[in-house]
Amino acid sequence: YKRLVLASRPQGEVVPENFRLEEVAVPALNEGEVLIRNHYLSLDPYMRMRMEDVKSYAAPQALGETMIGGTVGEIVESKNPKFAIGDKVQGMMGWAEMGVSDGTLLRKLDTTHIPLSAYLGSVGMPGMTAWYGLTQIMQPKEGETIVVSAASGAVGSVVGQLAKQRGCRAVGIAGGKDKCDYVVNELGFDACVDYKAGNLVGDLEKATPKGIDAVFENVGGKVFDASLARMNPFGRIALCGMIAGYDGEPMPINNARVFLTMRLTMRGFIVSEHMDLWPQGLKELGTLVATGKLKFRESVSDGLASAPDAFIGLLKGKNFGKQLVKLI
Numbered sequence: 001y002k003r004l005v006l007a008s009r010p011q012g013e014v015v016p017e018n019f020r021l022e023e024v025a026v027p028a029l030n031e032g033e034v035l036i037r038n039h040y041l042s043l044d045p046y047m048r049m050r051m052e053d054v055k056s057y058a059a060p061q062a063l064g065e066t067m068i069g070g071t072v073g074e075i076v077e078s079k080n081p082k083f084a085i086g087d088k089v090q091g092m093m094g095w096a097e098m099g100v101s102d103g104t105l106l107r108k109l110d111t112t113h114i115p116l117s118a119y120l121g122s123v124g125m126p127g128m129t130a131w132y133g134l135t136q137i138m139q140p141k142e143g144e145t146i147v148v149s150a151a152s153g154a155v156g157s158v159v160g161q162l163a164k165q166r167g168c169r170a171v172g173i174a175g176g177k178d179k180c181d182y183v184v185n186e187l188g189f190d191a192c193v194d195y196k197a198g199n200l201v202g203d204l205e206k207a208t209p210k211g212i213d214a215v216f217e218n219v220g221g222k223v224f225d226a227s228l229a230r231m232n233p234f235g236r237i238a239l240c241g242m243i244a245g246y247d248g249e250p251m252p253i254n255n256a257r258v259f260l261t262m263r264l265t266m267r268g269f270i271v272s273e274h275m276d277l278w279p280q281g282l283k284e285l286g287t288l289v290a291t292g293k294l295k296f297r298e299s300v301s302d303g304l305a306s307a308p309d310a311f312i313g314l315l316k317g318k319n320f321g322k323q324l325v326k327l328i
């Protein structure tokens, strides 16, 4: 089967040559192991940070090894009594068409009411990220105004919809008219500001007439500055991501004075460190998706070999919704 390994670390922007496609033999299973045929690979912004050899919350991706990544697929061979051939599972099998697991990190999936791919999006890690930041850090009350950046994306789209369900005014920030139209008309946000339209500060002011009570920050830089300038006293900020600075761009330092004057609280978080809350969050998200109350959109590229270009596109905002690679 085919796999993609990290061939070299990026110098500035990621380039296709940072990856290498390899053909590897399907290994024989040991007792307790399963063989999985991956159907979808999830591409996520965090992978860009792992490609660098710097101090972070997780160890860097090793050179010459299969790129890290979340996958959903099907058991095709089993020497583990807990898994049968045909079972659908979610795991971290990486950028590869197949993989072997001892079962410890595999989650069995029920695809009766929820499509398999959604377990990598709204009912998976990105959905949980939205749920965690909103319910544990922002804790918005009914009637409050919340702002989320990268609003049309895998995480942002869930943040706004969950906030609406809690009676908030949900305002998105996204790049381009198409994404903003989608955020308002399809996802039901109250407003969406196109940060590429040239009047971010003024447009955000119009969209948040009562100021901002809580922010879910995915982008950083100028986008974050615009939200900070609109914060109400005792506002809360869930610092989830700073994608504007991932791919080699220098990241401006944000205005810290406002934290004093507006008595703000900001907390960064890593969703995988809060596994205790996943069952609760995923239950809510799963029910919402199964009943059509949580909408999502996917950008799907075809075949493992397309993953590097799709990933580079994700880092440039070319995706529209959750970025996936279809492997079968």
Ligand code: NDP
Pocket (backbone or CB within 6 Å): 044, 045, 046, 125, 126, 129, 150, 151, 152, 153, 154, 155, 156, 173, 174, 175, 176, 179, 218, 219, 239, 240, 241, 242, 243, 244, 245, 269, 270, 271, 272, 314, 315, 316, 317, 318, 319, 320, 321, 322, 323
């Ligand atoms: P998305 O589906 O939102 O895709 C990324 C989007 O970022 C792009 O589509 C683009 O949308 C937007 N973006 C904004 N500014 C830039 C820029 N300067 N360059 C490139 N893209 C930009 O991705 P996810 O929903 O998976 O992730 C969103 C954020 O959440 C990321 O920052 C990620 O790191 C973070 N995250 C954090 C986790 C945690 O545990 N803390 C877990 C999971 C995700 P647009 O066209 O609108 O600009």
